Amino acid sequence: MTQSDAASLARTPLYDLCLELNARMTEFSGWEMPVQYSGISREHQAVRTAAGMFDISHMGKFRLTGKNVLEQIQRLVPSDLSHLQPGQAQYTVLLNPQAGIVDDLIFYYQGEDGGGSQRWVVIVNAATTQKDQDWMKSNLDLSQMEFQDCSGANTLIAVQGPDAVRYLQSFVAEDLSAVKPFGHLEGTVLGQPGFLARTGYTGEDGFEVMTAPETGRELWRSLLQVGVIPCGLGARDTLRLEAAMALYGQDIDDSTTPLEAGLGWLVHLDTKGEFIGRPVLEKQKQDGVQRRLVGLQMQGRNIARHGYPVYVDGKPVGEVTSGTQSPTLGVAIALAYVPTPLSKLDQILEVEIRGKLYPAVVVKRPFYRRVK
Known part of the structure; x- marks a missing residue:
């Protein structure tokens, strides 16, 4: 630099x-x-x-205040935020009409003040702070709430x-x-x-x-x-x-849906009404998704990196989104999108690294889970 x-x-x-x-x-x-x-x-x-x-x-920090904030933000995400009590938070995703992920973020509900006005804190990714603000403002009735960007403060x-x-x-x-x-x-x-x-x-x-x-x-x-x-x-x-936590812009983006990305636990179709992208998710839920994000463990010392092609029987079938040598586990791990039939545990795949194919196996995510 x-x-x-x-x-x-x-x-x-x-x-x-x-x-x-x-x-x-x-x-x-x-x-x-x-x-x-x-x-x-x-x-x-x-x-x-x-x-x-x-x-x-550097991460984006917003504060939302108003009497009907919950009602409005419910339309932006597939998760039901109505269950949150003061002092609780929800990790979720903003969706576009194609159910692609605008960003992943956390909503923190702080409760109501004496006049019944709800207070929320929202933390978003640094790379998408302006994009998220623009998207949220374009889909919220700002006459009914105060939207404060305190990212730099x-x-x-x-x-x-x-x-x-x-x-x-x-x-x-x-x-x-x-x-x-x-x-x-x-x-x-x-x-x-x-x-x-x-x-x-x-x-x-x-x-x-x-x-x-x-x-x-x-x-x-x-x-x-x-x-x-x-x-x-x-x-x-x-x-x-x-911990198999998604990185926006690599593992998830505007072209991936939460069901494809293994974030189905964020989609609460049964407990909430209309939200942006719902029809697409309903169809994917009914028909199944064509591809899935899977965890890979390389069978050797070679490290799969972002953008490396994934093969089966000599044919390209997917692409690595993130990869590294795991300091905790001592093995090379990666995330990749592959066709749903190839997403089963223990499925053997190959990753192209510098012109050669190296074996990898689909494993359970997360790769590491702390002992509580």
């Missing part, structure tokens, strides 16, 4: 603190972000065995790992052990207001903490002092892939 390239990129409020730790920086969705600090493998293992922290301030730090809650508790007034997975609260971080959610993108326990920039900077320094390992995008990618 040249100096001129870097000069045109956005930077988070923690940028200089990352540089102080000699982070190796890279371009990511228009942002200059740390790809690694002490090494991807060390950072990965820190999250799996103790605790690591990530600067994810807050830091967001993910603290992940089996010891993450213990480390973070030292700097939070509220009892974090009382927050259930996919729960959240408005709390006090280092004496200042903060939004804390027991969510993450690593397959481990932990919290994502949204605060004002100065509080975020102080929290980053405080966590560093007590031994939490700073982690970059490299470890974030290997961790999420072991």
